[in-house]
Amino acid sequence: MSGNPQEEALEALAAARWRVAAGLTVATLVAYFGFILLVAFDKPLMGQQLTPGLSVGILLGAVVIVAAWALTGIYMLWANGKYDRALHQLRR
Amino acid sequence: MNPTTVSATQLGQPNATAIGFFVLFVCVTLAITYWAARKTKTTSEFFAAGGGVSALQNGFALAGDYMSAASFLGIAGLVATSGFDGLIYSVGWLVGWPVVTFLIAEPLRNLGKYTFADVVAYRLRQTPVRLSAAVGTLTVVSFYLIAQMVGAGNLIHMLFGLSYEVAVVIVGAVMILYVLFGGMIATTWVQIVKAVLLLGGATGLAGAVLYRFGFNPASLFNEAATRYGAQVLAPGALVSNPLETVSLGLALMFGTAGLPHILMRFYTVPDAKAARSSVFYATGLIGYFYLVTFILGFGASVLVGRQAITGVDKGGNMAAPMLAEVVGGTGFLGFISAVAFATILAVVAGLTLSGAAALSHDLWSSVVRKGQAPEHEQLKVARLASLLLGVLAIVLGVAFKGQNVAFMVGLAFAIAASANFPALLLSMAWRGFTTRGAVASMLTGAVSSVVLIFLSPTVQVDLLKNAGALFPLKNPGIITIPLAFIVGGIVSLLSPEREASSRFAEVKHRMHVGLGKPPPVAAVPSPATAETASTSSPTATPSKA
Numbered sequence: 001m002s003g004n005p006q007e008e009a010l011e012a013l014a015a016a017r018w019r020v021a022a023g024l025t026v027a028t029l030v031a032y033f034g035f036i037l038l039v040a041f042d043k044p045l046m047g048q049q050l051t052p053g054l055s056v057g058i059l060l061g062a063v064v065i066v067a068a069w070a071l072t073g074i075y076m077l078w079a080n081g082k083y084d085r086a087l088h089q090l091r092r
Numbered sequence: 093m094n095p096t097t098v099s100a101t102q103l104g105q106p107n108a109t110a111i112g113f114f115v116l117f118v119c120v121t122l123a124i125t126y127w128a129a130r131k132t133k134t135t136s137e138f139f140a141a142g143g144g145v146s147a148l149q150n151g152f153a154l155a156g157d158y159m160s161a162a163s164f165l166g167i168a169g170l171v172a173t174s175g176f177d178g179l180i181y182s183v184g185w186l187v188g189w190p191v192v193t194f195l196i197a198e199p200l201r202n203l204g205k206y207t208f209a210d211v212v213a214y215r216l217r218q219t220p221v222r223l224s225a226a227v228g229t230l231t232v233v234s235f236y237l238i239a240q241m242v243g244a245g246n247l248i249h250m251l252f253g254l255s256y257e258v259a260v261v262i263v264g265a266v267m268i269l270y271v272l273f274g275g276m277i278a279t280t281w282v283q284i285v286k287a288v289l290l291l292g293g294a295t296g297l298a299g300a301v302l303y304r305f306g307f308n309p310a311s312l313f314n315e316a317a318t319r320y321g322a323q324v325l326a327p328g329a330l331v332s333n334p335l336e337t338v339s340l341g342l343a344l345m346f347g348t349a350g351l352p353h354i355l356m357r358f359y360t361v362p363d364a365k366a367a368r369s370s371v372f373y374a375t376g377l378i379g380y381f382y383l384v385t386f387i388l389g390f391g392a393s394v395l396v397g398r399q400a401i402t403g404v405d406k407g408g409n410m411a412a413p414m415l416a417e418v419v420g421g422t423g424f425l426g427f428i429s430a431v432a433f434a435t436i437l438a439v440v441a442g443l444t445l446s447g448a449a450a451l452s453h454d455l456w457s458s459v460v461r462k463g464q465a466p467e468h469e470q471l472k473v474a475r476l477a478s479l480l481l482g483v484l485a486i487v488l489g490v491a492f493k494g495q496n497v498a499f500m501v502g503l504a505f506a507i508a509a510s511a512n513f514p515a516l517l518l519s520m521a522w523r524g525f526t527t528r529g530a531v532a533s534m535l536t537g538a539v540s541s542v543v544l545i546f547l548s549p550t551v552q553v554d555l556l557k558n559a560g561a562l563f564p565l566k567n568p569g570i571i572t573i574p575l576a577f578i579v580g581g582i583v584s585l586l587s588p589e590r591e592a593s594s595r596f597a598e599v600k601h602r603m604h605v606g607l608g609k610p611p612p613v614a615a616v617p618s619p620a621t622a623e624t625a626s627t628s629s630p631t632a633t634p635s636k637a
Binding site: 066 | 176187310311313316317326337365369382383521601
């Protein structure tokens, strides 16, 4: 029943969502496994202290946690804005 | 060197404050359950709180569902005894959440009703898919439940001095009351209350620690480094084998996106937008909690002392409660102990409810009754299943007394990541996915994880005391997750299913647009609307052909 243009719009929107989702998933993977690989292969670097007590490893670990949250935030901003607006158009 | 070491800790003595706080928590949550029971009249209310939970509430409930006593006490203990390495776990337990946000939360909310099998079975043949999905769900739930119940028994024994069996029975009985009478509404509120208590307790504890270090975490870390050597700030013995770490990382990351009790929570919100926002809140809360736990671990190693901590429990699990006693006296110790107890209750309630959904919704209503079961029967079966699982949890908890069950959490994540996640993702993203592909993927993931863990050093060497193990890795994720994807792909290609691919457009439409009208079950459902919703929902109807 839905006309062709509407189907196409949905197709494009679905593709866009998967692209954003896949991109952000890869970003998460890179951040996390980057951290893990540094932990595994560069212990001296991770043990280096930036200020007394704050090692590179601790800082990076905290950064990965914050980055993971920030990435979900980026997704939410995109989805609440652009994606939801396009969906709203489609629903009508 | 360690003047702050407590020689006479109150741990393990019946602590009046702890018991007082715990009784208060149980009374409040049972009152909530009483209130919730009067609002739980349909299956939708029982399993999904009628879809009436707000995004913020669900964010807290997700955090409460996920943050276990093991992560609170375990990570704090690991940091206290070995420093930096605990952070590797903290990060690992968190990074699954972005994946849930990006790939799972919204499509799941739009496509399913109570279980993740709703989504996988949407355009496939109901019976085989739901049977295999139930296998995945029930194994994950069982292993996770055993780990929690045994942990609860040990923990409460250590904290309150109660006998192991009594502790397991109390946890099981209270949890059964929540789930049986209050269903998802009560479980949600128990999880919210627990999350607030746990986050509040951890924050208070960390604040008390940091107060002594001028609110500068670096000077706390520095103090730990002066006392135990600079290696506490660098990776230690935990990561001796990079492959092992990556494998564990994969299982933690994708396992979170396949945990049935987590996935189920997305059905409690009204729409996809709320599902998306709720994971954002949950990720923030959980991330914050793990950062705070890291501080607690260092705080305990400096203010309590490693010797005192390992003197009470070799694994270091008592680091956080002992720290509470040092900074806040017996009262604070009692509060933190009660919080740990509450934490376990909230997690096992969520687990039991998701297992009950697999038993009653997937197996009974869809497979046995082919979607023809009337509403009152579904609800009755759901309650029966909850009771059954609750009793089973108590029995298993007692049966596994004294066993080392720590590996079971890893096993649960490995199965969730290999049996549930690949099939779930493929069913939403790939037109060519078929019934046989789904069944093959889920069973391969479940069986290969269980077999490889059985052959791993964790079971062969640590548990069975053999000299070596056939499979070198402790966590099989790096093999089993790709394997489940590959098997699912190949079997699907070999067994094309026209019905499944022709209905993909429908899946795609509903996955993104939702139903295009208010959610299937309105926030204030009457039995009549819930009835129509359940019969008109495609998840309850087998395929049209």
